[in-house]
Amino acid sequence: MAESANTNPGLPKGNALQLKPLTPEDETLLRESLRRCSPSTFEAAVQFRKTGNADHVPAVVIGVIERFVEPDLRAKLKDADDDIRLIEDLGIDSLTMMEIIILVEDVLQMSINNDELRNLRTVGDVKTFIDCKIRGFALPKPTKFFPIESIGAIMPVQPPFLFLNEASVSSTGANGKYRITGQEFFLQGHFKGNPVMPASIMLEALGQLAVLYLLEGLPTEAGKVVSPSTIYFTGCESVRAHRVCKPGDILALSIKPKRSKMPLASFEGAIRVGQEKAVIAEEITLTFGLSDLVEPAPAPAAPAPQTQTTQVPQA
Numbered sequence: 638m639a640e641s642a643n644t645n646p647g648l649p650k651g652n653a654l655q656l657k658p659l660t661p662e663d664e665t666l667l668r669e670s671l672r673r674c675s676p677s678t679f680e681a682a683v684q685f686r687k688t689g690n691a692d693h694v695p696a697v698v699i700g701v702i703e704r705f706v707e708p709d710l711r712a713k714l715k716d717a718d719d720d721i722r723l724i725e726d727l728g729i730d731s732l733t734m735m736e737i738i739i740l741v742e743d744v745l746q747m748s749i750n751n752d753e754l755r756n757l758r759t760v761g762d763v764k765t766f767i768d769c770k771i772r773g774f775a776l777p778k779p780t781k782f783f784p785i786e787s788i789g790a791i792m793p794v795q796p797p798f799l800f801l802n803e804a805s806v807s808s809t810g811a812n813g814k815y816r817i818t819g820q821e822f823f824l825q826g827h828f829k830g831n832p833v834m835p836a837s838i839m840l841e842a843l844g845q846l847a848v849l850y851l852l853e854g855l856p857t858e859a860g861k862v863v864s865p866s867t868i869y870f871t872g873c874e875s876v877r878a879h880r881v882c883k884p885g886d887i888l889a890l891s892i893k894p895k896r897s898k899m900p901l902a903s904f905e906g907a908i909r910v911g912q913e914k915a916v917i918a919e920e921i922t923l924t925f926g927l928s929d930l931v932e933p934a935p936a937p938a939a940p941a942p943q944t945q946t947t948q949v950p951q952a
Contacts, residue, residue, distance in 0.1 A: 656746055659686040669742055674700045677812050682744050693769045694745065695764050701740050702760065705733050719761025721803055722782075727760075741767065758782070777808035781853055791852055792845065793865040797822055798840035801890075806854040810893035810904075813846045821885030834882040839916045844923065845868050845905035847892050851902060851925050852860065855894075867926030871901070875919035881913040886910045892921070900924045918949065 655665075664683060669762040671679045678700025703714050706727050713721055723729040729737070734757070738749050748771055757763050757780030769776050781802045783791070792799060804813035817834050824832040851863045882888065892906045902923050908916040 639739075646879070648827065656686060656689050659683065667744065670740065671700070671704075674704045677757050678704075685745065685856065691768055692780060694768055695802060696766055697744060698764050699742070699760070701737055702727070702729075702763070704740075705711060705729065719813075720891075721757060721760045723760065723763070723843075724758070734771065737763075745771070747771065756780075759778065759805070763808075774918060780805050780807040781883075783849070783853075784881040787923065788849065789901065791865075793868065794845055794846060794848070798841075799845065801845055801849070804846060804849055806850055808854065808892060811850040811854060813842075813849070813890040815842055815888045815890065817884050817886050817888065824884070829858075832884055834886070835889075836878045836916060839888065839908055840873060840876065840906075840918060841870075841876075842888065842890055843892060843904075843908065843916070844873075844921055846890050847904045847906070847921055847923055848904070849907055850892060850894065850904070855897060855902070861913070864928035867900075867924075867928075869924050871922045871924050872929060873918050873921045877917045879914040879916065880910060882908075882910060882915055888915065888930050895920065899944050909910055 657669075663686070667682055667686065668679060671682060678697060679830055681696035681700065684690065685697060699714055702723075703711050706714065707730065708914075710727055713726060721727060723734065728924075734754065738754060741747075742749055743842040745767070747767075749770070751778070751848045753766070759780055762780055763776055768774075781940045783804050783806070788801050788804055789795060789799065792801075802815050804811060819832055823835060823838065827833060827835055850867050851868060852865060855863055857863065887910065889909045890906070891908075892904045895903045895905055897903075902925060904921045904923075906913070906916075906918040906921050
């Protein structure tokens with residue numbers, strides 16, 4: 638009797654990934670493959686292989702990445718921050734990345750093309766990529782990273798009222814960081830002898846991150862872009878402040894788009910300091926407009942080299 642394919646009934650029809658039933662021999666091999674991973678990684682892998690439920694995949698991916706990361710860097714993975722960079726933050730080089738992918742292929746019974754790995758720069762990129770492969774979804778655009786210099790060149794808001802030190806934008810949202818230095822102008826009076834970051838300014842920072850997403854991540858019609866001069870804050874709902882934030886704290890900001898139909902876009906936002914919640918905003922709404930895409934002018938062609946002729950004197 639032929640073995641039937643095991644797929645997650647919740648996945649869309651036409652999903653390419655098909656799993657063979659997990660036999661006791663397969664489970665033994667799976668345990669051996671993941672022997673240097675945590676027990677929870679093995680359990681998540683078993684559940685995925687038995688049910689095909691893609692909800693177990695993030696735990697498998699994080700567990701496999703943790704297996705190849707130096708012990709002193711593994712604590713960063715505990716933060717569950719999808720914006721953690723593979724090279725800069727976790728020290729994963731290209732060869733190590735190949736080892737990770739080979740093990741993921743073996744555990745999840747999938748095939749990954751080497752060319753598809755070029756845009757995987759964060760933990761979130763890897764998780765989203767593998768989830769899309771399993772569910773049969775189109776692969777998202779790669780995450781874009783912006784240092785403070787790039788943010789300043791893109792944003793209509795400028796220092797000293799720009800509250801993003803770095804940011805990243807993906808197809809699913811945006812993440813950013815801001816370090817409270819204590820030199821901010823508003824801390825001189827908020828409060829006397831006890832500088833505290835105003836909650837309204839933290840909401841402004843989330844709004845600025847949403848602006849960056851509109852400018853760099855929002856899909857638009859062909860030939861159109863979001864115009865920086867048309868973006869304005871229109872409102873927020875269900876805001877809760879959970880923590881006092883002071884100089885020295887590093888705010889980890891995140892926004893996720895909820896709805897977008899010109900001229901309005903709404904987002905949910907959150908700020909954390911380490912593992913602690915600082916601010917939650919269930920809905921931040923911005924208004925925006927589009928303008929025509931202006932293609933950069935082509936660089937002028939280099940002048941043709943001039944040849945010099947030498948006059949030969951006649952005898």
